[in-house]
Amino acid sequence: MWYVTTTDAFLADCRARLAFDLLTNTWNPVVLWALREGPRRPVELRERIGGISSKVLTETLRRLRYNGLVTRRTPPDTPSAVEYGLTPLGRTLLTPIDAFGAWAFEHGDEVMAAQEAACRPTAAEHHSPSHSPATPASSLRQNQA
Amino acid sequence: MWYVTTTDAFLADCRARLAFDLLTNTWNPVVLWALREGPRRPVELRERIGGISSKVLTETLRRLRYNGLVTRRTPPDTPSAVEYGLTPLGRTLLTPIDAFGAWAFEHGDEVMAAQEAACRPTAAEHHSPSHSPATPASSLRQNQA
DNA sequence: CAGGATCCCCCAAGATACTG
DNA sequence: CAGTATCTTGGGGGATCCTG
Numbered sequence: 001m002w003y004v005t006t007t008d009a010f011l012a013d014c015r016a017r018l019a020f021d022l023l024t025n026t027w028n029p030v031v032l033w034a035l036r037e038g039p040r041r042p043v044e045l046r047e048r049i050g051g052i053s054s055k056v057l058t059e060t061l062r063r064l065r066y067n068g069l070v071t072r073r074t075p076p077d078t079p080s081a082v083e084y085g086l087t088p089l090g091r092t093l094l095t096p097i098d099a100f101g102a103w104a105f106e107h108g109d110e111v112m113a114a115q116e117a118a119c120r121p122t123a124a125e126h127h128s129p130s131h132s133p134a135t136p137a138s139s140l141r142q143n144q145a
Numbered sequence: 146m147w148y149v150t151t152t153d154a155f156l157a158d159c160r161a162r163l164a165f166d167l168l169t170n171t172w173n174p175v176v177l178w179a180l181r182e183g184p185r186r187p188v189e190l191r192e193r194i195g196g197i198s199s200k201v202l203t204e205t206l207r208r209l210r211y212n213g214l215v216t217r218r219t220p221p222d223t224p225s226a227v228e229y230g231l232t233p234l235g236r237t238l239l240t241p242i243d244a245f246g247a248w249a250f251e252h253g254d255e256v257m258a259a260q261e262a263a264c265r266p267t268a269a270e271h272h273s274p275s276h277s278p279a280t281p282a283s284s285l286r287q288n289q290a
Numbered sequence: 291c292a293g294g295a296t297c298c299c300c301c302a303a304g305a306t307a308c309t310g
Numbered sequence: 311c312a313g314t315a316t317c318t319t320g321g322g323g324g325a326t327c328c329t330g
Contacts, residue, residue: 015250016253018253018256018257041292042291054293055323055324056323067260068259069256080292081292089255092252093252095244100164108160108161108163110234111163114211114212118210204303
């Protein structure tokens with residue numbers, strides 16, 4: 001990812017790509033979202049998110065801290081504990097992320113339907129018999145539900 | 146990524162994760178964005194986007210087609226050409242993506258500032274001399290500008 | 291419980307070369 | 311120019327063990 005200068009204002013802009021890079025990471029948006037309601041301890045985060053290992057969570061949080069989106073503080077009352085929370089900057093990211101959440105709720109079914117339709121060619125499709133492209137039927141799927 | 150059922154409505158919802166998975170890919174959002182103004186041919190896409198190889202572009206487009214976000218058609222006037230465009234469903238994704246673009250323009254500088262600040266500890270920081278955590282100073286950065 | 295250190299796997303993405 | 315086929319690699323992410 002090396003930020004070429006083109007004529008397109010959005011695609012060429014470093015900051016735009018930077019925002020995408022923030023998203024591009026598997027756990028970044030999920031963790032940010034999990035912090036939306038307030039500071040949380042790692043254990044809470046892990047059980048709220050589900051499917052994330054302790055190591056990866058730590059890495060993700062450190063990355064987010066590095067980018068100024070997350071704070072780490074050890075509450076004075078229980079010095080052994082740790083709490084992660086959103087910075088003001090991180091909080092501003094919730095709006096765009098929320099937009100995606102809303103989109104998912106609205107159109108998620110359509111995506112899944114499209115995926116299924118793509119798998120089963122509906123049999124109404126007359127394909128040149130010798131030329132069946134034989135799409136590997138994998139590596140297209142984004143996730144393995 | 147295996148979709149655990151927790152109490153959190155958003156994190157547990159398969160469709161929400163699905164939307165994140167759509168974003169999580171490096172080139173998906175960029176390509177979608179590049180198609181925002183109308184159908185484009187692969188060459189155009191490559192020069193508009195910049196830094197994407199022919200192979201990866203093809204893969205990305207196929208993936209997006211698989212998810213019902215992009216159409217591929219060969220225009221009747223020039224049967225040798227190919228054009229990719231957004232489906233109605235794909236078009237709906239532009240809104241959330243746009244939200245991120247807007248965020249990037251507004252807060253991109255702050256992120257970069259935070260990164261710099263994290264690199265240079267500003268010298269005002271009194272760190273326990275023997276305990277310098279020696280953070281690897283890499284693998285935190287999302288991109289290598 | 292927090293989180294560092296290690297080892298390992300796998301796949302997205304790059305480079306290159308070839309077909310239509 | 312569009313797309314495929316190989317080969318290769320970097321690094322994200324899982325598993326496991328070990329410390330404070």
